Amino acid sequence: MLKTKVTELLGIKYPIFCGTMMNISYPSFTAKCSNSGALGILASVMYRKPEPLRQALNELFNLTNNPFAVNVNLFPMLKPIKQIDLVKVMIEEGVKIIETSGHQAPEKYIPLFKKNDIIWIHKCAGVRYAKKAASLGADIVEVVGWENGGSVGLFDIGTLVLTPATVDALNIPVVAGGGISDGRGVVAALALGAEAALIGTRLLTTQECPIHDKLKQALLNATIYDTTLVMRSLGAAHRVWNNQVAKKVLELESSKIDQMEIFDIAAGSKSKLMYEQGDLTAGIVSCGQGVGLIHNIPTVKELIDQIMKEATDIVQNLFKS
Ligand SMILES: Cc1cc2nc3c(=O)[nH]c(=O)nc-3n(C[C@H](O)[C@H](O)[C@H](O)COP(=O)(O)O)c2cc1C
Structure with missing residues (x-):
């Protein structure tokens, strides 16, 4: 069992976050991730308005008793939405962990997060942004390197360098993502000082992933x-x-x-x-x-179990000849 500050803080079994994926991270998929022992993250942006989000949250609460997070999307949008209304629904419905991601720090929501004892996780792609989020009161920062699927930021820094640079710069737990597809990647992230690994692309080829x-x-x-x-x-x-x-x-x-x-x-x-x-x-x-490291289409649970078995085997056998 690989326990870390992040598994303890969030009450999750494994040091793995299943990355938010728009049009994929619906309640059913998010619950599969949380039920596997990782942290599932619902993509709230898909619901756009308070009531559909409320319904999705009810569905998710019915599908899992394990911790999950809800993502607030701060990327520029062609058709912007009223995020604050979505955040209020999350709080009303009893969401305990909120992840923000995007081109800006969510300054106007922070008082709401703090007043309601929300665990606030911010995802970004640079040490500078990670420091800003930490200075604003983030509980956990996720950094994603250049290998990452989706937004990669401006600096072209790979996960191998970005992770320890962020760990060195911050006094709060860091979660590393970008290119992690198996147990080796999880151990590498932890060895670099991260307290959990963020995985997105690898989850696309799981049986329950809702893509064709x-x-x-x-x-x-x-x-x-x-x-x-x-x-x-x-x-x-x-x-x-x-x-x-x-x-x-x-x-x-x-x-x-x-x-x-x-x-x-x-x-x-x-x-x-x-x-x-x-x-x-x-x-x-x-x-x-990390798409190039995928060789099968397991269930989410089989995948997470397999990744964690590989990770623990590596840790136990390291330096044994
Ligand atoms: C298909 C897909 C959709 C994604 N959609 C989002 C999103 O809507 N919001 C977000 O913050 N990150 C999004 N991401 C990024 C993931 O949450 C995560 O940061 C990333 O996948 C981790 O790197 P990896 O793909 O190398 O594992 C997406 C990634 C993928 C592969």
């Missing part, structure tokens, strides 16, 4: 070379699976076309089509370099 089988198969066949960074020129660099649409986005970026056209092609609604219908050229899908 065709996409799961495509990701299973992908190698470590099959991701690319799009929308960097727009200040919104994202690591995605390098399909035809990703290539098209890169082409449009270099031709300095109207950025709204690019945002339209890269929209979450197009990824949702890919997930639901298996049309692999409908849009882009966030995907980290």
Whole structure:
């Protein structure tokens, strides 16, 4: 059993966070993650309005008795939503752990978090942002390196360097993500000083992940070379699976076309089509370099058990010849 400050603080069995994934981290998937002993994180942005979110939270509370977090999305949106109303619903419904992620620190929500004893986790992609979140009262900071599936920030620093640099700069627990797909990655994150590992891409190829089988198969066949960074020129660099649409986005970026056209092609609604219908050229899908380390499609529980078995075996056998 690998107990850390984060497993103790959150009351989770394993030092693993299942990364928020838009159009994937619904109550059923989040509950599978939490029930496996990791921390599931619901993506609140999918619900957009208070009442649908309230329903989703009720569903989630019915599906798991284990701790889970709810993500507040602070990334710029084509159609912005009233986040504060969503945060109020989370508090009313008894959510205990809130994760924020995005291009800004959530200064205006912090008094609400503190007043209601929320454990506040902030996810970012740089030491500077991690320090800011810690100075504002974050309980835990997640940092994601350049290998990460989805938003990678501006600095191109890999997980191997970003994690210890953040640990050194902060007095609160750090969780490391970006490229972690197996027990080796979890042990590496802990060895770098993180108190848990954040895993996203690896979860895409699990049986319960609500994406089309065709996409799961495509990701299973992908190698470590099959991701690319799009929308960097727009200040919104994202690591995605390098399909035809990703290539098209890169082409449009270099031709300095109207950025709204690019945002339209890269929209979450197009990824949702890919997930639901298996049309692999409908849009882009966030995907980290760790996709190249995936070799099977287990259940979430089998995956988390397998990762933790591998991690504990490594720790027990380290330096034994
Ligand atoms: C398909 C997909 C969708 C994601 N959507 C979000 C999101 O909506 N919000 C967010 O903060 N992070 C999102 N992420 C990032 C993950 O929460 C997590 O930080 C990341 O996947 C960890 O790195 P890894 O993919 O290398 O394991 C997404 C990642 C993937 C792969």
